[in-house]
Amino acid sequence: MKNAQIRYSILPSKPEAHLFEVRCTVDNPDPWGQKFSLPTWIPGSYLVREFAKHVVRIRAQSGRKQIAIVKLDKNTWQVAPHDGPVTVTMEVYAWDLSVRGAHLDTTHAFFNGPAVFLRVDGREHEPVDVEILAPRGAKYRSWRVATAMQTKGARMYGFGTYQAGDYDELLDHPVEIGAFDLVSFKAAGVQHDVAVTGRHRTDMRRLARDLKKLCETQIEFFGKPAPVDRYVFLVTAVGDGYGGLEHRASTSLICSRNDLPAESMDKPAGGYRTFLGLASHEYFHTWNVKRIKPAAFTPYDLDRENYTTLLWAFEGFTSYYDDLLLVRAGLATRNTYLETLGRNITSLQRVAGRKKQTAAESSFDAWIKYYRSDENTPNAGVSYYLKGSLIALCLDLLIRAQTGGRRSLDHVMRALWKRYGQKGVGVPEDGIEQVAEQVTGLKLKRFFDQAVRSTTDLPLQKLLAIVGVDMHQRPARSGADRRDPRSKKEKLASKGVSLGVRSGSDGGDLKINQVFDGGAAQKAGLAAGDIVIAIDGLRVSPDNIDAHLGRYRAGETIPFHVFRRDELHLLPLTLQAAKVDAWTLNVVEEFREGARLRKGWLGVE
Numbered sequence: 001m002k003n004a005q006i007r008y009s010i011l012p013s014k015p016e017a018h019l020f021e022v023r024c025t026v027d028n029p030d031p032w033g034q035k036f037s038l039p040t041w042i043p044g045s046y047l048v049r050e051f052a053k054h055v056v057r058i059r060a061q062s063g064r065k066q067i068a069i070v071k072l073d074k075n076t077w078q079v080a081p082h083d084g085p086v087t088v089t090m091e092v093y094a095w096d097l098s099v100r101g102a103h104l105d106t107t108h109a110f111f112n113g114p115a116v117f118l119r120v121d122g123r124e125h126e127p128v129d130v131e132i133l134a135p136r137g138a139k140y141r142s143w144r145v146a147t148a149m150q151t152k153g154a155r156m157y158g159f160g161t162y163q164a165g166d167y168d169e170l171l172d173h174p175v176e177i178g179a180f181d182l183v184s185f186k187a188a189g190v191q192h193d194v195a196v197t198g199r200h201r202t203d204m205r206r207l208a209r210d211l212k213k214l215c216e217t218q219i220e221f222f223g224k225p226a227p228v229d230r231y232v233f234l235v236t237a238v239g240d241g242y243g244g245l246e247h248r249a250s251t252s253l254i255c256s257r258n259d260l261p262a263e264s265m266d267k268p269a270g271g272y273r274t275f276l277g278l279a280s281h282e283y284f285h286t287w288n289v290k291r292i293k294p295a296a297f298t299p300y301d302l303d304r305e306n307y308t309t310l311l312w313a314f315e316g317f318t319s320y321y322d323d324l325l326l327v328r329a330g331l332a333t334r335n336t337y338l339e340t341l342g343r344n345i346t347s348l349q350r351v352a353g354r355k356k357q358t359a360a361e362s363s364f365d366a367w368i369k370y371y372r373s374d375e376n377t378p379n380a381g382v383s384y385y386l387k388g389s390l391i392a393l394c395l396d397l398l399i400r401a402q403t404g405g406r407r408s409l410d411h412v413m414r415a416l417w418k419r420y421g422q423k424g425v426g427v428p429e430d431g432i433e434q435v436a437e438q439v440t441g442l443k444l445k446r447f448f449d450q451a452v453r454s455t456t457d458l459p460l461q462k463l464l465a466i467v468g469v470d471m472h473q474r475p476a477r478s479g480a481d482r483r484d485p486r487s488k489k490e491k492l493a494s495k496g497v498s499l500g501v502r503s504g505s506d507g508g509d510l511k512i513n514q515v516f517d518g519g520a521a522q523k524a525g526l527a528a529g530d531i532v533i534a535i536d537g538l539r540v541s542p543d544n545i546d547a548h549l550g551r552y553r554a555g556e557t558i559p560f561h562v563f564r565r566d567e568l569h570l571l572p573l574t575l576q577a578a579k580v581d582a583w584t585l586n587v588v589e590e591f592r593e594g595a596r597l598r599k600g601w602l603g604v605e
């Protein structure tokens, strides 16, 4: 096999110091001084992260001769003019245990391309070789490699040489190295691997069986064949964590080890459903955003923010189908799905920001708002995941209702796949709306204007009624209450009074994290960061506040003692009645036409 003219090597050189040594050799660089750069962001996570900040040292050589390398801006370097090949060697600090960066210690190594691989400017379209090297030392002898990158001499799961068709592909294959557990299955004839890192006691066979159902359902959904030759789930199990990032033939997931299925488990626990929802979300992205992608991402500009107003569709529609396809795959019941939907509706209806920011604006500003949320986020903005998923629900139900169930959002997704995804053409900003109208024959402009480009509430109640689902409100039992009333876990604590805050614990003290618009706390002058020490002259804590407030009625004014910047303040607060803003969904079984449409929607009545 011929060597590529651009070759990388990566070595976990000092796991105990969290350092990778990464080399990039170019056989025939620009003789006037080749430029190299690192991406400022990683596709799928819309925040400028400045990966170059973790470069500890960098040097360049040609043959044995050191040559000068200078930094031109925050993420670009240039070597001095010279003849012959060049090798740039970097030491990269890796201590970010997330799905977006790189992490290395004596227990494992994980990296995403944007954190470690330099771009050879002007040569982005050439194929590259990557040598993945084993760390030195006996204690690493059991380590192996999990990645969807194609091997070139390396054995499956082994160290050695891998390859990518271009720089974009190189960035899109995260790599896990360590003593992970591995299970494989076939879905629609395609090999799928699941590598689980971290201490865990997972029923790997169960995991493979359920993921197989999920993957097959999704491949059927878009139509065979699968868009990949092989797919890898890289799962990192931790004490408490949740996150995922999509790639073209793999995904990185972080989850709580207790959310993975245990051998002792008869019925899947709620946490396992959360994990399956996450896996379902990232797998759906294999089509929706990795292949059906905004024109604004075709190609990605890795030096700066890439703006699109369409994340409500790429993240929102993916969030809609992640849960829905669990029901169709037989991995969740109709009632648990409706419970989840009720919780999502409650979450959206509760944020005042939904009246200030549209789904299109939320998408466009992801870089500075969604990914940089703060204490004022619920008052100022709306999540394009959450609102986008409910836009998808409304659109799906609207199409089903107006075509008597002959068409649905499923048809729109398949048409987007055929027209854009399979052809590798970017979706223009109005492309989704156009395809939706063409596929269904319906006039949908008014719907999209309202749902996407206005802050008018979505017609959820009306549309759910068509599939025989009744949506009704009840008062929340506490600030955290988004649950179904049948849930026994919920404490009936504050009996109808509300402060209008989200609070938490700060070293055992009650701390205000967010103050909601128009609520009792905002009117009284409480602010995010305040430590509440006493209410009505009695000491309060995160544990007793609900019981304490349960003894008062709406309209009563009581003194709050709070510390702000270590200064004690006394603030009289007038309690408000808890809003009737928790939503519950119930099926109206006797409505037969609803049952028929519901079956087309959920796959079950």
Ligand SMILES: [Zn+2]
Residues within 6 Å of the ligand: 281, 285, 315, 318
């Ligand atoms: Zn996503």
